[in-house]
Amino acid sequence: MKILVVDDSKLARLTLIKTLKEYEPSAEVYEAENGAIAVELFKSENPRVVFLDLTMPVMDGYEALKLIMQIDPHAQVVVVSADIQTHAQEQVLALGAKLMVPKPINSEKMVGILQQLVF
Amino acid sequence: MTHTLDHCNIVFESLENGTLVVDEECTVWSWNKWLEINTGIASETIIGNNLTAFYPELDYKGFQRKIRTTLRLATPTFYDASLSNRFITIPRKKVTTSLLTSMQLQVTISPYIPSLKRVMVSIHDISDLHELKMTLQHRMMEIAKLNSVLKQDKQIIDTNLMIVKTDCGCLITDTTEAFSHFFGYEKEELVGNSLSSIFVANKHDTEFLQMKDLLQKKQKWSGEMEVHKKNRQQVWMDTVISPYLDETSEIVSYTAIYHDITDKKRIELLSVTDPLTKLYNRQKFNEVFEEMLMRQHWTEDNTFGLLIADVDYFKNVNDTYGHQVGDAVLIAMADTLTGAIRTSDILARWGGEEFVILLPDMDMEKAALVADKYRQAIEQMNIPEVGLITASFGVTVFSKGDTQEKMMYRADLGLYRAKKNGRNRVESVLP
Amino acid sequence: MQTDEFSSDHLDVLKELMNIAMGNATASIADLLQAFGTMHIPHLTITDMDGLKKYIDEALKYDEKYYVTKQLFGGIIGGEFIFVMTDESAANLGNYLYDVSQPNDADIMDAVIELTNILSSTIISRLTEELKTKVQFFAPSTEIISGNHLIGDEDTLNYHKIIIVSTVMEFQSHKISGQIFILARDETIIRLRELIDQKLEELYA
Known part of the structure; x- marks a missing residue:
C-alpha cells in the first residue's frame, strides 16, 4: 500500500510514519516537504492515502489539495494540521479532503483514520 | 471535597x-x-x-x-x-x-x-506601587519637558555659538555647527584633528605660548587669537579655553568657545594706525610710550632710547613735486625704518615728516649708533622723481623720573641741533 | 553554548511544536473571543543580544506606536513571552472586545492583556505539554512603546544566547494582528535541547 506523507516538518513526518508503521508495517511510504513535490509524487505514484499538512512553504496544503483533487477526484486525502479552527476544517472538507485530523498524530487517531479509509 | x-x-x-x-x-x-x-x-x-x-x-x-x-x-x-x-x-x-x-x-x-x-x-x-508609578510617570513627563527645552537650547547653541570640544591631547572630539560652518569645514574633517594644526595662524605667537602654558597648569585661558579659516582668510577670535578635570584632577577634555572679533579688531587697528604709512599713529605711540615708562625695571645701566627723525627739506619736496610725491617719500621712509628696526622697537609717525622710535634695552651710546645706522639707510634710498633724500635725528635715553614730555623735549632739542648743525646728522641729548 | 549544538533537527522539532501550539492558540481565540485567525509558519532563530536587536529593528517600524505585553513564565524552562501590536490593531481589539467605537486606553490595555493571556497560556502550555514539563505564569504587563525600543539597553546584559520564536497572529475580519516573540536564555535553551533530544530518542527508538 502506497502512502504519501506531506509536511515541511521532519518531526511531523517521522511521527506520522512511525505511528502508521505500527499498524501497516508493509506500507510503502513517500515523503514530500511541500505541496509542489506532493503533487508530483501523487501523479507518479498514485498513493492510496495522502496525509497532508496545511502551512508549508513553496505550496501550501490548500493549493496542493485542490490540484490533487483535480488529478483524481477520488483521492483519499487526510489533512493533518495544527490549525484546528472549525472554519479551516470546513474549508478543507469542502475542497474534497476525506478527513481533517488535528496535530500531532497519535495511535488512536491513526487507527480511526485507517479504519475509515482503508478497511 | x-x-x-x-x-x-x-x-x-x-x-x-x-x-x-x-x-x-x-x-x-x-x-x-x-x-x-x-x-x-x-x-x-x-x-x-x-x-x-x-x-x-x-x-x-x-x-x-x-x-x-x-x-x-x-x-x-x-x-x-x-x-x-x-x-x-x-x-x-x-x-x-x-x-x-x-x-x-x-x-x-x-x-x-x-x-x-x-x-x-x-x-x-498595589495602590502604593501604583502611586509610586504615577509619581514616577509625572516626573518622567517633567523630565521629558525639560529635555525638550534643553534640546531647543542645544539647537540654539549649536547654530549660534562656536564651541569646540577636544580630548586631553587637544584632538577635536566635537564642534558646533556654527564653528565648522564659520571656518568652512565639515564637522567630519575636524573631528580627530588637533585644534592648533587646523587654524592657528602663528604658533610662536606669545599669546599662543602663554595659552599652552596656562592650560598645562590646568587653568582657564582667555584672550584674542589670530587664526585662519579653511580658505586661509585671517580672522581674530576672542577665545575662552577651559580644561575639564576628573576626580583625580587629571585633564579629561577641553572646551573652547570662540567669538569672531575680526571687525572689532579692524576698527581697533584703524584707530591706532596712521593711514598713509600704516605705522602706529601718535595716539598709539603715546600709549606704548607710557607703558614703557611704567615698567619698573629700568636702571642707569639698563635703559631705553627715544629717537626723533625728520626728513630734511621736506617742504621743498612738497612744493616742487606736489603732495603725492611727498607722500611717496614718507612711505619710503616708513618702509626703510620698518626694515631697519628690531622686533621689540616701536616705530610711529609723530606727525608731518616726523617719525619717532622707542628702543628698549639701549643706552645713549648704542642709541646714537643705531640712529646713525638709520640715517645711512635713508641716505641710500633712491626715490623716483626726487632722487636722494636725507633725515636728521635727535636722540635721548630714559633716566629716573623722566616723563614723556621731558624725554620728547630732549629728543626734540637733539633734532633742532642736528638741523642747525647742517642736517643729515645725529645729535644726542643726555638727561 | 554554540548555535551548532542546536541542530537543524532540534529547530525542526521546536518549529513543529510551535506550529501545533499556535494552532491551539488560534483555536482558543476562535472559541473564546469568536475571532478567526490565519496561521503563519513560525520563525525560529538562535542568536545573541545584538542579533535580537537587529531582528527587532527589522520586524518593527521605528516610527510606529506599539502595545507591548510581556509575560514571564518559569519552571524547567522559563523565559519571556512578548506580544506586540500596533496601536491601530490594539484599538481594533479594544473596540471588538468592549463593544465601543472609541475604547479608552484602559480598555485597550485590558483587551491586549486578555489576548496575550490566551496566546501565551495556550502556546506555552501546549509547547511544554509536548515536552512533558510544566510552567508557571506571572501577571503580564503592557506598555506603550514608540518605535522599536522593545528592549532597553539595560536589559541586554541579562541575556547571552537567546532563542527567538516569532510569528504573526492575524484576524483579518477585525483588522487585528500582532507579533509574538518568545525569548529564552542559556539555561532554558540547554534544557529545551535536552527535552527535544528525549523526544527525538523516543521517535527513533
Whole structure:
C-alpha cells in the first residue's frame, strides 16, 4: 500500500510514519516537504492515502489539495494540521479532503483514520 | 471535597489579600475576611448571591469572558493593572495624602473547581506601587519637558555659538555647527584633528605660548587669537579655553568657545594706525610710550632710547613735486625704518615728516649708533622723481623720573641741533 | 553554548511544536473571543543580544506606536513571552472586545492583556505539554512603546544566547494582528535541547 506523507516538518513526518508503521508495517511510504513535490509524487505514484499538512512553504496544503483533487477526484486525502479552527476544517472538507485530523498524530487517531479509509 | 474546601477556607481567611470564589454566572461562593474588612460586606450577606447585586457597575461581559478563559484553558487570567482599576471598587483607608481614593488592584483569576465552573479571584492591593508609578510617570513627563527645552537650547547653541570640544591631547572630539560652518569645514574633517594644526595662524605667537602654558597648569585661558579659516582668510577670535578635570584632577577634555572679533579688531587697528604709512599713529605711540615708562625695571645701566627723525627739506619736496610725491617719500621712509628696526622697537609717525622710535634695552651710546645706522639707510634710498633724500635725528635715553614730555623735549632739542648743525646728522641729548 | 549544538533537527522539532501550539492558540481565540485567525509558519532563530536587536529593528517600524505585553513564565524552562501590536490593531481589539467605537486606553490595555493571556497560556502550555514539563505564569504587563525600543539597553546584559520564536497572529475580519516573540536564555535553551533530544530518542527508538 502506497502512502504519501506531506509536511515541511521532519518531526511531523517521522511521527506520522512511525505511528502508521505500527499498524501497516508493509506500507510503502513517500515523503514530500511541500505541496509542489506532493503533487508530483501523487501523479507518479498514485498513493492510496495522502496525509497532508496545511502551512508549508513553496505550496501550501490548500493549493496542493485542490490540484490533487483535480488529478483524481477520488483521492483519499487526510489533512493533518495544527490549525484546528472549525472554519479551516470546513474549508478543507469542502475542497474534497476525506478527513481533517488535528496535530500531532497519535495511535488512536491513526487507527480511526485507517479504519475509515482503508478497511 | 468538603474537607478540602474547609482547609481552603482557613487558608483564604488568613491571607493578607482578598480572595473570592465565583462561578461562571458570577454567583459568589467564598468571600474572605480581608474582603469583609475592606468592602464592609459580610460573607453571610454575599455568599450564595450574585456579585452583580453588590457591584452593578462592573463590566460583567469582560469578567465572564475571563472566567471562561480561565476554565477552558485551565490557566490564570489577569486584569490590566497599569492604568486604572478595572475590577470591583474598594475604598482606601489611607488618611495621609494620597493620589488614590480607591485601591488599585492586581487581580488574578485562577481555576478553582472546574467541574462546578468555579474560579478563585485573588486581589492584591498595589495602590502604593501604583502611586509610586504615577509619581514616577509625572516626573518622567517633567523630565521629558525639560529635555525638550534643553534640546531647543542645544539647537540654539549649536547654530549660534562656536564651541569646540577636544580630548586631553587637544584632538577635536566635537564642534558646533556654527564653528565648522564659520571656518568652512565639515564637522567630519575636524573631528580627530588637533585644534592648533587646523587654524592657528602663528604658533610662536606669545599669546599662543602663554595659552599652552596656562592650560598645562590646568587653568582657564582667555584672550584674542589670530587664526585662519579653511580658505586661509585671517580672522581674530576672542577665545575662552577651559580644561575639564576628573576626580583625580587629571585633564579629561577641553572646551573652547570662540567669538569672531575680526571687525572689532579692524576698527581697533584703524584707530591706532596712521593711514598713509600704516605705522602706529601718535595716539598709539603715546600709549606704548607710557607703558614703557611704567615698567619698573629700568636702571642707569639698563635703559631705553627715544629717537626723533625728520626728513630734511621736506617742504621743498612738497612744493616742487606736489603732495603725492611727498607722500611717496614718507612711505619710503616708513618702509626703510620698518626694515631697519628690531622686533621689540616701536616705530610711529609723530606727525608731518616726523617719525619717532622707542628702543628698549639701549643706552645713549648704542642709541646714537643705531640712529646713525638709520640715517645711512635713508641716505641710500633712491626715490623716483626726487632722487636722494636725507633725515636728521635727535636722540635721548630714559633716566629716573623722566616723563614723556621731558624725554620728547630732549629728543626734540637733539633734532633742532642736528638741523642747525647742517642736517643729515645725529645729535644726542643726555638727561 | 554554540548555535551548532542546536541542530537543524532540534529547530525542526521546536518549529513543529510551535506550529501545533499556535494552532491551539488560534483555536482558543476562535472559541473564546469568536475571532478567526490565519496561521503563519513560525520563525525560529538562535542568536545573541545584538542579533535580537537587529531582528527587532527589522520586524518593527521605528516610527510606529506599539502595545507591548510581556509575560514571564518559569519552571524547567522559563523565559519571556512578548506580544506586540500596533496601536491601530490594539484599538481594533479594544473596540471588538468592549463593544465601543472609541475604547479608552484602559480598555485597550485590558483587551491586549486578555489576548496575550490566551496566546501565551495556550502556546506555552501546549509547547511544554509536548515536552512533558510544566510552567508557571506571572501577571503580564503592557506598555506603550514608540518605535522599536522593545528592549532597553539595560536589559541586554541579562541575556547571552537567546532563542527567538516569532510569528504573526492575524484576524483579518477585525483588522487585528500582532507579533509574538518568545525569548529564552542559556539555561532554558540547554534544557529545551535536552527535552527535544528525549523526544527525538523516543521517535527513533
